[in-house]
Amino acid sequence: xxxxxxxxxxxxxxxxxxxxxxxxxxxxxxxxxxxxxxxxxxxxxxxxxxxxxxxxxxxxxxxxxxxxxxxxxxxxxxxxxxxxxxxxxxxxxxxxxxxxxxxxxxxxxxxxxxxxxxxxxxxxxxxxxxxxxxxxxxxxxxxxxxxxxxxxxxxxxxxxxxxxxxxxxxxxxxxxxxxxxxxxxxxxxxxxxxxxxxxxxxxxxxxxxxxxxxxxxxxxxxxxxxxxxxxxxxxxxxxxxxxxxxxxxxxxxxxxxxxxxxxxxxxxxxxxxxxxxxxxxxxxxxxxxxxxxxxxxxxxxxxxxxxxxxxxxxxxxxxxxxxxxxxxxxxxxxxxxxxxxxxxxxxxxxxxxxxxxxxxxxxxxxxxxxxxxxxxxxxxxxxxxxxxxxxxxxxxxxxxxxxxxxxxxxxxxxxxxxxxxxxxxxxxxxxxxxxxxxxxxxxxxxxxxxxxxxxxxxxxxxxxxxxxxxxxxxxxxxxxxxxxxxxxxxxxxxxxxxxxxxxxxxxxxxxxxxxxxxxxxxxxxxxxxxxxxxxxxxxxxxxxxxxxxxxxxxxxxxxxxxxxxxxxxxxxxxxxxxxxxxxxxxxxxxxxxxxxxxxxxxxxxxxxxxxxxxxxxxxxxxxxxxxxxxxxxxxxxxxxxxxxxxxxxxxxxxxxxxxxxxxxxxxxxxxxxxxxxxxxxxxxxxxxxxxxxxxxxxxxxxxxxxxxxxxxxxxxxxxxxxxxxxxxxxxxxxxxxxxxxxxxxxxxxxxxxxxxxxxxxxxxxxxxxxxxxxxxxxxxxxxxxxxxxxxxxxxxxxxxxxxxxxxxxxxxxxxxxxxxxxxxxxxxxxxxxxxxxxxxxxxxxxxxxxxxxxxxxxxxx
Numbered sequence: 020x021x022x023x024x025x026x027x028x029x030x031x032x033x034x035x036x037x038x039x040x041x042x043x044x045x046x047x048x049x050x051x052x053x054x055x056x057x058x059x060x061x062x063x064x065x066x067x068x069x070x071x072x073x074x075x076x077x078x079x080x081x082x083x084x085x086x087x088x089x090x091x092x093x094x095x096x097x098x099x100x101x102x103x104x105x106x107x108x109x110x111x112x113x114x115x116x117x118x119x120x121x122x123x124x125x126x127x128x129x130x131x132x133x134x135x136x137x138x139x140x141x142x143x144x145x146x147x148x149x150x151x152x153x154x155x156x157x158x159x160x161x162x163x164x165x166x167x168x169x170x171x172x173x174x175x176x177x178x179x180x181x182x183x184x185x186x187x188x189x190x191x192x193x194x195x196x197x198x199x200x201x202x203x204x205x206x207x208x209x210x211x212x213x214x215x216x217x218x219x220x221x222x223x224x225x226x227x228x229x230x231x232x233x234x235x236x237x238x239x240x241x242x243x244x245x246x247x248x249x250x251x252x253x254x255x256x257x258x259x260x261x262x263x264x265x266x267x268x269x270x271x272x273x274x275x276x277x278x279x280x281x282x283x284x285x286x287x288x289x290x291x292x293x294x295x296x297x298x299x300x301x302x303x304x305x306x307x308x309x310x311x312x313x314x315x316x317x318x319x320x321x322x323x324x325x326x327x328x329x330x331x332x333x334x335x336x337x338x339x340x341x342x343x344x345x346x347x348x349x350x351x352x353x354x355x356x357x358x359x360x361x362x363x364x365x366x367x368x369x370x371x372x373x374x375x376x377x378x379x380x381x382x383x384x385x386x387x388x389x390x391x392x393x394x395x396x397x398x399x400x401x402x403x404x405x406x407x408x409x410x411x412x413x414x415x416x417x418x419x420x421x422x423x424x425x426x427x428x429x430x431x432x433x434x435x436x437x438x439x440x441x442x443x444x445x446x447x448x449x450x451x452x453x454x455x456x457x458x459x460x461x462x463x464x465x466x467x468x469x470x471x472x473x474x475x476x477x478x479x480x481x482x483x484x485x486x487x488x489x490x491x492x493x494x495x496x497x498x499x500x501x502x503x504x505x506x507x508x509x510x511x512x513x514x515x516x517x518x519x520x521x522x523x524x525x526x527x528x529x530x531x532x533x534x535x536x537x538x539x540x541x542x543x544x545x546x547x548x549x550x551x552x553x554x555x556x557x558x559x560x561x562x563x564x565x566x567x568x569x570x571x572x573x574x575x576x577x578x579x580x581x582x583x584x585x586x587x588x589x590x591x592x593x594x595x596x597x598x599x600x601x602x603x604x605x606x607x608x609x610x611x612x613x614x615x616x617x618x619x620x621x622x623x624x625x626x627x628x629x630x631x632x633x634x635x636x637x638x639x640x641x642x643x644x645x646x647x648x649x650x651x652x653x654x655x656x657x658x659x660x661x662x663x664x665x666x667x668x669x670x671x672x673x674x675x676x677x678x679x680x681x682x683x684x685x686x687x688x689x690x691x692x693x694x695x696x697x698x699x700x701x702x703x704x705x706x707x708x709x710x711x712x713x714x715x716x717x718x719x720x721x722x723x724x725x726x727x728x729x730x731x732x733x734x735x736x737x738x739x740x741x742x743x744x745x746x747x748x749x750x751x752x753x754x755x756x757x758x759x760x761x762x763x764x765x766x767x768x769x770x771x772x773x774x775x776x777x778x779x780x781x782x783x784x785x786x787x788x789x790x791x792x793x794x795x796x797x798x799x800x801x802x803x804x805x806x807x808x809x810x811x812x813x814x815x816x817x818x819x820x821x822x823x824x825x826x827x828x829x830x831x832x833x834x835x836x837x838x839x840x841x842x843x844x845x846x847x848x849x850x851x852x853x854x855x856x857x858x859x860x861x862x863x864x865x866x867x868x869x870x871x872x873x874x875x876x877x878x879x880x
Contacts, residue, residue, distance in 0.1 A: 092176065093172050093175070093176045096176045096179040096180050096183070097175075097176075097179050099179070099180075099183050100148075100179045100180075100182055100183045100186075103182075103183045103186045103187055103190070104144060104148075104186060106190055107139060107144070107186045107187075107189055107190045107193070108139075108141075108144075108860050110139075110190045110193040110194055111136070111139045111193060111858075111860070112801065112832040112834070112858055112860065113193075113197075113832075114132070114135070114136065114193050114196050114201070115136065115832055115857070115858035116800065116801060116831065116832045116858060117196070117197065117201045118132060118136065118201055118202070119831060119832075119857060119858065121201050121202035122202075125204075125205055126202035126203060126204055126205060127202055127203055127204070127205045127206075128201065128202045129200060129201065129202060129203065132196055132201055132202070135189070135192060135193060135196070138189065139189055139193070141860050144186075147182065147185075148182065151175065151178055151179070151182065154171065154175055204297070206297055207294065207295045207296065207297050209266070209271075209272060209273045209274065210262060210263070210265055210266040210267075210273070210274045211262075211274075211275075211276070211295065213259040213262050213263055213276065228253075228257055228365070228367060229257070229260065229261070229264075231365055232244065232246070232257065232258075232261055232347075232365060233261070233264075235363045235365070236261075236270060236271075236323065236345065236347075237270060238363075241345075241362050241363045242342070242345055242346065242362060243345070243346040243347075243348070243359070243360070243361040243362050243363070244345075244346070244347045244348070244361060244362070244363045244364075244365065245347075245348050245349075245350065245353075245355070245356030245359070245361035245363070245364045245365065246258065246347065246348070246349045246350075246365050246366075246367060247349070247350050247351065247352060247353045247355070247356055247364065247365075247366055247367070248351070248366055248367030248368070249351060249369075249406065249443055249444065249445050249448075250351050250408070250441075250443045250444040250445075250448065250534070250535040250538070251406055251407060251408025251409070251444070251445075251448050251533070251535040252367045252368075252369065252406065252407065252408075253367055253407055254327075254328075254349040254350075254351075254367050255327055255328065255349060257349075257367065258276065258325050258327055258347060258349055259276075261325075261347075262274055262276050262325060265323070270321070270323075271321045271322065271323045271345070272319070272320055272321040272322065273295070273296075273319065273321070273322050273323070274322075274323045274325070275291075275292055275295045275296075275322070275323070275324045275325070276324075276325040276327060277291045277292060277324070277325070277326055277327065278291075278327050278328055278476075278477045279326050279327065279328055279329045279330070279333070280328050280330070280475070280476040280477060280534070281328075281330045281476060281534075282475070282476075282555050282556035282578070283329075283330075283333070284556065284578065285305050285337065285338065286305060286308070288326075288338055289305065289308050289309065289312055289338060289339060292312060292324070292338070292339070292340075293308075293312060293315075296312075296315055296316075296319070298311070298312070298315055300312065305337070308339065309336065309337060309338060309339030310339065311339070312338070312339030312340070313336075313339045313340070313341055316339070316340060316341035316343070316344060317341050317343060319341075319343075319344070322343070322344045322345070323344070323345045323346075323347065324340060324344050324345070324346055324347070325346075325347045325348075325349075326346070326347070326348045326349070327349045328349060328350070328476070328477075328534060329348050329349065329350045329355055329359075330350065330351070330352075330355070330442075331355065332355055332358040332359050333348075333359065335359075346361070348361060351442065351443030351444075352442075352443060353366070368405070369404055369405025369406060370405040370406075370407055370410070371405065372400075372401075372405075375400050375403065375405055375410055376397070376400055378407060378410050378411065378414070379396065379399070379400045379403075379410045379413070379414045380414075381414070382410070382411055382414025382415045382418065382519070383396065383413075383414040383415075383417050383418055383419075383420075384418055384419050386417075386418075386419055386420065386421055389421070391423055392421070392423060392426055395423070395426040395427060395430055396426065398430055399413060399426070399429055399430050399433060402430070402433040402434065402436075402447060403433070403447055403451065404445060404447050406445050406447055406448050406451075408448050408451070408452075408533070408535055408536075409445065409447045409448045409450075409451040409452075410451075411519045412448075412451040412452050412454070412455045412518070412519055412520075412536075413429060413433070413451045413454060413455065415455065415517060415518045415519045416429070416451075416454060416455040416458045416518060417429060418517070429454060432450060432453075432454050433447065433450055433451065433454070435450075436449070436450040437449045437450045437453055439539075439542055441538050441539070441542065444535055444538060444539070448535060448539075449539050449542070452520070452535075452536055452539040452540075453539065453543065455518050455519075455520060456468065456520070456539075456540075456543060458518075459514070459515075459518070460514075462494070463489075463494040463495070463496070463511070464494075464511045464514060464515070466489075466492065466494040466549075467485070467489060467494055467495075467508070467511045467512075467515070468511075468515055468520055468521070468540065469540055469543065469544045469549055469551055469573075470485060470488055470489075470494075470573070470595075471485070471521065471530065471532050471537075471540065472532065472537050472540035472541045472544055472551065472553060473551070473553055473573065473575035473577075473597055474532075474555075474575070474577065475555045475556075475577060475578055476532075476534050476537060476555075477531065477534065478531065478532075479524040479525050479526045479529040479530075479531060480524065480529055480530050480531065480532070481526075481528065481529055482508060482509075482512065482528050482529060482530065483528065484622070484652075485508060486501075486504055486505055486508050487620075487650045487652065487673045487675065487696070488595060488620050488622075488650060489504065489507075489508060490504055490649065490650060490672060490673055490695075491595070491619045491620035491648075491649040491650030491672070491673065492594055492595055492619055492620055493619075495507050495508055500719060500751075500753070501695055501696060501719045501720060501753075502719075502753060502775070512530060515530075516530075520532075520536055521536075541553050544573070547570065549572065549573070550570060550571050550572030550573060550592065551571075551572070551573045551574075551575075552568070552571045552573070552574045552575070553575050554574075554575065554576050554577075554579075555575070555577050555578050556577075556578045556579065568588070568589060568590050568593075569589055569590060569591065569592070570592065571590055571592065571593060572592050572593060572594050572595070573593075573594060573595040573596075574590065574593060574595070574596050574597070575597040576597065576598045576599075576601065577597065577598075577599055577600050577601065578600060578601065579601040579602070579604060580601065580602040580603060580604075581602065581603045581604075582601070582603075582604050582605075583604075583605050583606075584598075584604065584605065584606045584611060587610045587611055587612075587613055587614055587641075588611055588612065588614060588615055589614045590614065590615050591614055591615070591616075591617065592617060593615045593617060593618055594617060594618065594619050594620065595618070595619065595620035595621075596615065596618060596620070596621050596622070597620075597622045597624075598622070598623050598624070599622050599623065599624030599626075599652075599654075600624055600625075600626040601625075601626060602626055609641060610641055611641045612641030612642060612644050612645055613641055613644050615644075615645070616644055616645065616646065616647065617647055618645050618647060618648055619647055619648060619649050619650065620648075620649070620650045621645065621648055621650070621651050621652070622650075622652040622654075623652065623653050623654075623656055624652060624653075624654040624655055624656070625654065625655030625656055626655065627655060627678075642661070642664055642665070642668075643664055643667050643668075645668060646667075646668065646669070646670065647670060648668050648670060648671055649670055649671060649672045649673065650671075650672065650673040651665070651668065651671055651673065651674050651675070652673075652675040653675070653676055653679055654675060654676070654677050654678055654679060655678050655679060656676075656679045656680070657679065657680045658676065658679055658680065658681055659680045659681060659682040659683075662681055662682075662683065662684070662685060662687075662688070663685045663687040663688075664687075665687070665688065665691070666685070666686075666687025666688055666689070666690040666691065667687075667690070668691065669690060669691065669692070669693065670693060671691050671693065671694055672693055672694060672695045672696070673694075673695065673696045674691065674694055674696065674697050674698070675696075675698040676697075676698065676699055676702050677698045677699065677700040677701050677702060677722070678700070678701040678702060679702050679703070680702075680703045681699065681702045681703060681704045682703065682704065682705055682706070683704070683705065683706040683707070683708070684699075684704065684706070684707040684708060684711055684741075685708050685711070686708045686710075686711060688708075688711050688715075689708075689710065689711040689714035689715070690714075691715060692714065692715070692716070692717065693717055694715050694717060694718055695717050695718060695719050695720070696718070696719060696720040696721075697715065697718060697720070697721050697722070698720070698722045699722060699723045699725055699727075700722045700723070700724040700725060700756065701724065701725055702725045703725070704723075704725055704727045705727070705729070706729070706734060706738065706740060707727070707729070707740055707741040708738075708741065709739045709740065709741050709742065709745075710741075710745065711741060711745075712741050712745040712746060712748075712749070713745040713748045713749075715749065716748075716749065716750070716751070717751060718749050718751065718752055719751050719752060719753050719754065720752075720753070720754040720755075721746065721749065721752060721754070721755050721756070721757075722754070722755075722756040723756055723757050723758065724756045724758070724778065724780075725758070726758060726782065727758060728758045728759060728760040728782050730742060730743045730759065730760075731743065743757075743759070750773075752773065752774065753773065753774060753775045753776070754774065754775060754776040754777075755774055755776070755777050755778070755779075756777075756778040756779075757778070757779050757780075758779075758780050758782050759779065759780070759781055759782065760781075760782050760783065761781065761783060771814070771817035772817050774790075774817070775791070775792050776790065776791050776792070777789065777790050777814075777817075779814065784799075784800050784801055784802050785800050786798055786799045786800050786802055786807065788811060788814040788815075790824060793824065793825070794824055794825050794826075794827065795815065795824045795825070795826050795827070795850075796826070796827040796828075796829065797811050797814075797815065797826070797827070797828050797829065798829045798831070799811070799829065799830050799831070799833055800831045800832060800833075801831070801832045801833065801834075802833055802834075803833065803834055803835030803836070804830060804833050804835070804836055804842055805835055805836060805841065805842070806835070808842055824850055825850055825852040825853075826850045826851045826852060826853075827852065827853045827854075827855065828851060828853070828854050828855070829855040829856075829857075830854075830855070830856045830857070830859050830862075831857050831858055831859070832857070832858040832859065833858075833859045833861075833862075834859065834860070834861045835861060836859075836861060836862060837861060837862060837863045837864065838862070838863065838864045838865075839854065839856065839862065839864070839865050840864075
């Protein structure tokens with residue numbers, strides 16, 4: 020057809036030229052003029068006539084050629100579109116996976132990423148193609164494709180090309196997201212709600228105090244407010260309630276509450292304020308950071324900053340606070356309010372008599388109404404002088420106690436209150452806390468309580484650390500398993516909370532101490548019987564020079580900066596030593612531990628700050644002297660060239676090397692035959708010597724969440740890494756965290772049944788299986804579940820020996836199945852409680868039942 024058209028076109032042009040020349044020839048005869056001008060004129064006329072015709076023909080020919088290409092490439096264009104849709108779906112899976120990871124990290128997706136994900140859902144893509152696909156299918160059916168509708172084919176082919184271009188543009192945009200960014204940190208809330216942990220939260224604050232403070236906050240002429248009162252009187256409770264009350268209130272756009280404490284850390288205070296403003300202050304000088312903070316605060320309007328527990332006057336300009344902010348300060352001392360030139364000062368008075376009685380009764384119980392006890396109880400409340408903390412401590416200590424002599428003893432103790440040098444704390448408070456402490460049932464629980472005072476104020480104390488210290492010092496009896504020790508600790512913690520000596524922590528599996536209770540605990544712990552010494556901040560070297568350490572039994576050095584420990588530590592009675600979370604502390608003395616041979620607990624811990632760790636380097640020779648050591652924590656430390664020395668500490672039961680530079684686990688570690696817990700989570704580790712793990716036959720906990728996956732491999736130097744079979748030889752093991760490469764590792768069902776806690780991650784796809792005593796979870800990421808299910812099902816089946824654990828099944832960006840019920844083994848998963856499917860574009864049904872898989876329905880009932 021094209022050839023015919025070309026021939027006709029050429030013939031047409033030739034005919035036009037012949038006619039013109041014929042016309043020109045006749046004109047030459049008639050005019051009888053010179054032929055040169057006539058020929059020139061003829062050529063010009065020819066150009067005028069032929070050129071546009073030629074352009075038109077070229078256009079028509081080019082257009083026709085393109086139409087013919089659409090027709091002849093119809094099938095190719097349809098296939099290209101399908102391929103482009105598949106590629107776009109793969110890109111979407113990758114972006115979706117990154118987006119979900121960002122959201123799990125509480126980040127917020129960029130708006131264009133959200134829009135792109137909405138535009139590329141399976142539903143949206145199908146919607147754009149729906150009419151097109153229907154017409155393609157109809158075209159196929161026209162005489163089985165032997166007699167297609169050419170005009171329809173032409174239009175569909177064009178549409179396929181346009182859709183493919185649209186989807187290609189979307190794919191390119193998606194491919195660019197990892198480079199341009201998927202998400203950003205979520206903006207901080209205007210008010211960060213405080214989960215109140217105060218001892219007297221249900222009683223305080225009183226309406227009069229709340230109203231007075233709210234009036235002052237609403238007065239535009241008042242820029243600064245001081246709230247003062249004795250320790251434990253309810254100041255923190257008051258400002259916490261105000262903070263929460265202002266959520267959604269129009270009075271302030273943003274409320275920032277920061278705890279200052281007795282030993283203020285200026286950089287931490289700056290970081291806390293900056294975090295709430297969405298800033299990241301670099302590790303520069305405090306002056307530079309203050310300037311940056313000030314510039315940011317100057318741009319904020321209607322901002323309230325609460326500085327809680329201020330012990331000495333602060334210069335707000337040193338922090339970087341703007342004078343445009345409204346400021347609230349809580350302190351035990353009215354002098355602090357005066358020296359900081361705070362405009363409005365509010366005093367938190369003791370509780371009146373009637374409120375004191377209500378609070379005491381709520382803690383002691385109805386026993387206070389017994390005729391023989393009520394008069395004594397009323398006198399005890401009177402002796403507490405309206406201090407909520409004293410009332411709560413005594414009331415909790417006397418809960419349900421019916422013996423009259425116990426009540427008389429409490430009254431006698433309160434009648435002669437302990438004098439102390441504790442600033443801003445009523446003697447009655449000290450006495451009531453001491454009384455509550457003495458009422459504790461055993462020396463073990465008393466030691467557990469006192470160990471909590473080794474940490475800074477307002478610190479979230481990790482119960483795992485407390486357990487390890489208790490095992491080392493034997494206040495948690497270890498006749499049974501580590502699980503038994505943990506249960507014993509939890510029973511202690513419950514009793515201490517019931518006595519209001521400890522509070523719930525802000526973090527999971529943690530506790531806190533009220534600052535007044537901590538002060539009294541440090542006072543009690545300082546007695547020769549217990550020998551506690553607590554030093555937080557204030558200069559490590561100067562403190563050691565001014566204190567006689569020879570009689571001390573438990574020492575804590577925390578939150579110090581840029582010190583070097585050169586002199587040996589002369590503490591022959593020392594049982595526990597905590598040198599942790601200090602900034603740039605180094606141990607330079609070879610003989611540092613030589614005079615601490617009785618040491619049973621050692622915690623050396625660097626500090627993660629500003630995205631880099633400050634490492635403590637233990638001294639090789641002196642570590643060897645600690646032959647009585649039972650608990651050793653070397654966290655955020657560089658132990659790479661000293662790890663073999665630890666093999667000499669044969670009494671060691673707890674070894675925590677998490678987040679440290681370890682590099683290798685040498686043969687000497689196999690000498691630690693009494694080891695019961697080995698924590699390598701986050702440690703940098705590349706080699707584990709063969710037959711080391713199998714020698715640790717008493718191991719109950721083994722944590723290796725550190726990307727180590729070189730099991731059963733050989734190093735470039737020809738050394739063999741440990742085998743996973745060695746882990747299976749640990750018959751006492753109850754908790755395990757491990758990474759593997761690939762799913763070739765077959766779980767040994769009879770052995771894995773013993774594990775109460777298990778986390779196993781396959782590093783190629785980050786898919787994992789996890790279980791604890793209450794739940795189990797399967798997370799499959801970017802895989803075909805059918806190919807992984809045999810491995811997963813084997814792991815799930817190992818939990819059958821335990822109780823029927825609830826199962827959460829998560830499928831993220833998975834492919835290869837249209838129906839979740841295709842996972843045939845689901846029919847046996849009676850414990851399946853929750854199913855989470857996200858980004859799995861191949862899945863059409865959560866459950867589609869036919870004759871071949873109808874039994875699977877039982878799993879979803």
